[in-house]
Amino acid sequence: MTPELAKRVEEIALALGQVRSVVDTPGEIDAANKVYEIFSGMDYWKKHPENLYFVPVKNDPLGRKSCTAILEGEKGNSKKTVIMIGHIDHVGISDYGNLQEYSNSPFELMEKFKEIELPPSAKRDLESGEYIFCRGLFDMKTGDAAIMAVMELISKDIENFEGNLIFSA
Numbered sequence: 194m195t196p197e198l199a200k201r202v203e204e205i206a207l208a209l210g211q212v213r214s215v216v217d218t219p220g221e222i223d224a225a226n227k228v229y230e231i232f233s234g235m236d237y238w239k240k241h242p243e244n245l246y247f248v249p250v251k252n253d254p255l256g257r258k259s260c261t262a263i264l265e266g267e268k269g270n271s272k273k274t275v276i277m278i279g280h281i282d283h284v285g286i287s288d289y290g291n292l293q294e295y296s297n298s299p300f301e302l303m304e305k306f307k308e309i310e311l312p313p314s315a316k317r318d319l320e321s322g323e324y325i326f327c328r329g330l331f332d333m334k335t336g337d338a339a340i341m342a343v344m345e346l347i348s349k350d351i352e353n354f355e356g357n358l359i360f361s362a
Contacts, residue, residue, distance in 0.1 A: 198342055198343070198346060201342040201345065201346075202335070202338050202339050202342045203325075203338075204338075205231055205337075205338035205341050205342055206325075206330060206334055206335040206337075206338035206339075207299065207325070207327075207330075208227060208231060208338075209224065209227055209228070209231075209281065209329075209330075209334040209337060209338055210297060210299060210325075210327040210328075210329060210330040210334050210335075211297050211298065211299070211327075212224045212227045212281075212297065213286070213296070213297045213328075214281055214282045214283055214329065215282065215283060215284070215285050215286065216282040216283065216284065216285075217255070217282075218255070219255055219256075220282075221255070221257045221281065221282045222255065222256060222257055222258065224281035224282065225247065225257070225258050225259055225260045225281060225362070226260075227281075228260040228262075228281060228337070228341070228362050229245065229247065229260045231341060232245050232260070232262045232341065233245060235345050235348065236348065236349070237264065237345070237348035237349075237351060238262065238348075241265075244262065244263040244264070244265065245260070245261070245262050245263075246260075246261055247259065247260055247261070248260075248261055248361065259361050259362060260361065260362060261359065261360070261361040262341075262344065262359070262360050262361075263357065263358070263359050264344050264347060264348055264351070264354075264357060264358040264359075265351075265357050266351060266354035266355045266356045266357060267351050267352045267353075267354065268352060268353050268354055268355040269355045271355045271356045271357075272357075273355075273356040273357070274356060274357040274358070274359060275356070275357070275358050275359070276359045276360075276361075277340050277358065277359065277360045277361075278360075278361055278362070279333050279336055279337040279340060279360065279361075279362035280333050280337075280362060281329075281333070281334065281337060281362050282329075283328050283329025283332070283334075284328070284329075286328055289328070292305050292306075292309075296327070296328040297327060297328055297329070298327075299325050299326055299327035299330065302326050302327060303319060303325070303326050306319050306326060307319065337362050340360050341360070344358055344360060
């Protein structure tokens with residue numbers, strides 16, 4: 194992975210991670226909106242807004258939806274398509290105790306973690322500066338971010354891309 198791509202993955206992951214999207218809450222709608230917002234800021238989807246849309250969850254009492262982005266390669270006339278699925282909800286935050294309000298604010302959370310006693314391995318990870326702590330970041334928002342960033346990268350050379358990509362989260 195190039196440093197530029199790694200940076201973009203991190204940017205998108207942090208944007209997604211900062212959305213509290215506890216399973217079975219309206220926060221899931223906020224997360225779908227954030228995915229849409231990020232894609233809609235990318236040049237390809239500015240030019241092809243018809244390839245970015247929401248799919249409502251049928252009969253859902255919360256009105257949840259997923260965001261679907263389609264990337265159509267312009268090289269050749271291939272109908273080959275890779276479909277990727279992610280999720281943007283995360284488990285509850287009660288295990289954060291009195292730090293719940295920071296669970297989706299990674300940099301504030303890490304500062305708060307410096308003020309409390311952590312298990313030795315978590316303390317080492319925190320002090321190393323190599324880890325970002327945030328609920329839902331590693332399951333699955335960073336995975337979503339990696340897919341989104343790679344789709345963005347491919348879209349910048351779309352005339353040389355054969356096939357299609359579909360991502361829904």
